[in-house]
Amino acid sequence: MAFESLSEKLQNVFKKLRSKGLLTEEDVKTALKEVKMALLEADVNFKVVRQFTKSVQEQAVGQGVMNGLNPGQMVIKIVNEELVKLMGEELVELPLKPGNDINVIMMVGLQGSGKTTSAAKLAGKLKSSGKRPLLVACDIYRPAAITQLEVNAGSVGVEVFSMGTRHKPVDIVKAAMEHARANQQNVVIIDTAGRLHIDEGMMQELADIKAGVQVDTTILVVDAMTGQDAVTVASTFSEKVGIDGIILTKLDGDTRGGAALSIRAVTHKPIYYAGMGEKLDDLEPFYPDRMASRILGMGDVMSLIEKAEAALDKDKAEEMSRKFKKMDFDFNDYLTSFDQVKNMGGISSVLNMLPGMGNKSQELEGMIDEDAIGRTKAIILSMTPQERGNPGLLNPSRKKRIAKGAGVDLQEVNRLVKQFEQTKKMMKQMPGLMGNGKAGKFGKFRLPF
């Protein structure tokens, strides 16, 4: 399969290593050659790859991998460490001045990288953390860019400052600063036009904005799918305009995101956020160490756990595990668990975070129909509270009514009831699954690893 994920590629390499008792020098070479190819296929820049493999090679030799008891694991560890080193060691948050000081944030990047959407997402995020943001429409070139910003800003409830397309961006920003001061807004987010890094005039426009007002943070917005050129783009923006951090967009696609590695390696600037979808709340903190281990196929376990913790209401979780143990869970619990998964960003997002899923999560995603979950919910919601609590009540006439209420075929109701009974049976056969205390940290939400 040509489109194996980088995780899978590396896993395959390491499987080969694991299968041997002792690591020969030839093995390390073979492994690194495959690591190199995998990284290149993931669009990591060639020079970065070369530097990376060289560094791993040195580390591996220096640490006496060949004498290790488990050489495969040792190499994974070193590759992981080096990846983490490249990605930046830990989460860096967007720096913000406290109080009423105005933070000026400028979004820059190529056309189509997702600046306008990210600007609105960021504004929404800051608003919900108690800031008072103002969006400034400085894309005076792309047709309807201002309207796009206004629509997006409207849906997160943030004001847009715009002066149409006839003023210079630097003048718009200056006026916006006045406006922000007058209205006690403390974050000003400038949405600039997409531009090519080789377009001198356009790059100068950004420099002009920076010269005209004090920009606290310049964020380069980069499409995670960018190829070898990511390095040129990032370093040119870095040189000509100066950047403080990065937002990586479109990470919800199936891209292997090698660009993230490249950009980090050349700019040494932190990636503040990752854009994970088209909805306006899909802007997530970027954990470099987790991205590294995700690349290595260890999954984004930490993210999953954290999300699970946030999504699960502790009390409800305990209630549920009690019910599971007693085998008296009912359709209400079904509903609760759907909502919990939904709070974690839907099944597909949970799947993506599981280690070793890689391509499989794509396949599974195709199989798991999020629509079907919606229909299931509709069926349950069409039941009376009594029926939900006591599925035994469901006779044919009730089922017919439920099917009508939910707008589905009777068979679907039957299927759900059957599935429910099977689940119950399954729980009975596996008493240890939900009950054991080790999973206590996040309620009884047992992760499958």
Add this chain to the structure above:
Amino acid sequence: MAEEKKKGFFKRLVSGLAKTRDNIVAGFDNLFSGFSSIDEDFYEELEEILIMGDIGINATNAILTRLREQVAQQHIKEPAQCKEILIRSIKEQMVVDSTDYEFENRKSVILVIGVNGVGKTTSVGKLAGLLKSQGKKVILAAADTFRAAAGEQLTLWANKAGVELIGGQAGADPAAVIYDAVAAAKARNADILICDTAGRLHNKKNLMEELRKIYRILEKEYPEAYLETLVVLDGTTGQNALAQAREFSQVAKVNGIILTKLDGTAKGGIAVAIQSELDIPVKYIGVGEKIDDLQKFDADAFVDALFLRKDHNEC
């Protein structure tokens, strides 16, 4: 502005490609002058150069395999001779058949699809301008009812190109917009209906389903029209562009590629990869934001621009 016009499309492409070109060309020159014999190191160096141009591993391997065969068959000893062979073989691979533009001469529907932010709406606008200038009656369908202001953006392009646009309310069913547009195309006896669609990541099932629905409507309501599906790919995208093209081919009969944003630095390489692995031709390339910045793909010019130095003053 006038000077820019005079500078001509190809010049702009060459200058746009300049930086990558310089990288590749410099690498090329070093390679062919630096090696005295064709050995494994030579091939390895060549491999790196091609990969740096986003040509991708598989396509690069295919190119190298062909080169090795020819070197063996023709008993080539000098690295310099490889250069000519290499360029010729990539050109042959990239040639677009004239029948590939069949849709331009028939009553047709062009469906433009792609992931978010690749330049679909812009390409639709430019394509409308291009076809209009050939004397065609063009109608645009603004079926991107999802992205904020996409409809407005296309309206501005429609005005620039001087063509009619059929739109829908934000959030409306895109299939309904297509339905209306087909009715309009029939009523006005339009030559070509170009449909802009919402950006969709190729791994999102629902959006791909929506695309299938659009197909069903076109097949049912407008069977007499020739259906041409063009996938828009961002020239700065790396190997994921292949995944995009491949996934879209699974829901749609993809006839060609519009490769955009070729006015930056890295570029071109991915076109070779797509042609090599998926056998989908690049039909148009976009090299700027002006309405005439979309042109038919010219394999000779393109490959030369990628690999050769200063041979194009005459263009």
